[in-house]
Amino acid sequence: xxxxxxxxxxxxxxxxxxxxxxxxxxxxxxxxxxxxxxxxxxxxxxxxxxxxxxxxxxxxxxxxxxxxxxxxxxxxxxxxxxxxxxxxxxxxxxxxxxxxxxxxxxxxxxxxxxxxxxxxxxxxxxxxxxxxxxxxxxxxxxxxxxxxxxxxxxxxxxxxxxxxxxxxxxxxxxxxxxxxxxxxxxxxxxxxxxxxxxxxxxxxxxxxxxxxxxxxxxxxxxxxxxxxxxxxxxxxxxxxxxxxxxxxxxxxxxxxxxxxxxxxxxxxxxxxxxxxxxxxxxxxxxxxxxxxxxxxxxxxxxxxxxxxxxxxxxxxxxxxxxxxxxxxxxxx
Numbered sequence: 001x002x003x004x005x006x007x008x009x010x011x012x013x014x015x016x017x018x019x020x021x022x023x024x025x026x027x028x029x030x031x032x033x034x035x036x037x038x039x040x041x042x043x044x045x046x047x048x049x050x051x052x053x054x055x056x057x058x059x060x061x062x063x064x065x066x067x068x069x070x071x072x073x074x075x076x077x078x079x080x081x082x083x084x085x086x087x088x089x090x091x092x093x094x095x096x097x098x099x100x101x102x103x104x105x106x107x108x109x110x111x112x113x114x115x116x117x118x119x120x121x122x123x124x125x126x127x128x129x130x131x132x133x134x135x136x137x138x139x140x141x142x143x144x145x146x147x148x149x150x151x152x153x154x155x156x157x158x159x160x161x162x163x164x165x166x167x168x169x170x171x172x173x174x175x176x177x178x179x180x181x182x183x184x185x186x187x188x189x190x191x192x193x194x195x196x197x198x199x200x201x202x203x204x205x206x207x208x209x210x211x212x213x214x215x216x217x218x219x220x221x222x223x224x225x226x227x228x229x230x231x232x233x234x235x236x237x238x239x240x241x242x243x244x245x246x247x248x249x250x251x252x253x254x255x256x257x258x259x260x261x262x263x264x265x266x267x268x269x270x271x272x273x274x275x276x277x278x279x280x281x282x283x284x285x286x287x288x289x290x291x292x293x294x295x296x297x298x299x300x301x302x303x304x305x306x307x308x309x310x311x312x313x314x315x316x317x318x319x320x321x322x323x324x325x326x327x328x329x330x331x332x
Contacts, residue, residue, distance in 0.1 A: 054080055057100040060102075067264065087112075091112070091113060119142075123143070126220065138284065146247075150323065151246040159214055166217070168224050169221060176219050216242060218244055225251065245259065257297065257298055258297045259296050265292075270291065274288070
């Protein structure tokens, strides 16, 4: 073989070697090249599709705010991110929704920026209703107060023989009970509101109410049911062997016999649904009541009045069974 042909052979050999080397590299690393090729766009898309943000305006009660936020995060999963609302964020927010925990937080957000879409939690229907009517789609809520019909039927479940319900109110708060009076007729219950506008009228009016009703129903009326009055109301009722139903868990601990209430988990479930609807459409749905209610009872009061008290679960189910399916004021 001539020497002149050797470079040509050597060049061919090197080309063949390089081709083998490239093939070997692809064989060894082809999978990872393909992985990077196809996942790079996915990574970009994932970053572009980051979950939307909602702010949390806290009540000022750190433990409560943390608990409610945790429940909301459990319900939302990866569909939305919750961030604490700082005061310096308020002026710049336009479309990002804010979840306000309690009436004080709602008022703070509303006064700072009326353009902010707000979902109110732990607020009574009476408090939030006018705001919702003035700003439909921009403001919504999960009602915290228990529908009065549900509270009245709680008393009926505990005292099946009851057929008359007494309610104590002022002239201004009497309208709170007006829709209930008509509703109760469908449950074979008569109801009457007794008016006490001054402290001097409270106990005499209460005595007349207790003489009429089989039990006293308390609504969310701070003018009557407040720390200053509750002790006198409870003592007067017990001396006449009558019970107080409602208006909340706190009053059961103070001496009311029982009250319906919605667990925080149920309120968080409803709130997450309203929030996701806003994030999808740009408008909040109408406010809602929670879809689950439980019963708080005071066993010591029941024993002192010789009232046989069924299990809380039985009472709650009995109330649910009694509620008419088309009665929106009773909640779900």
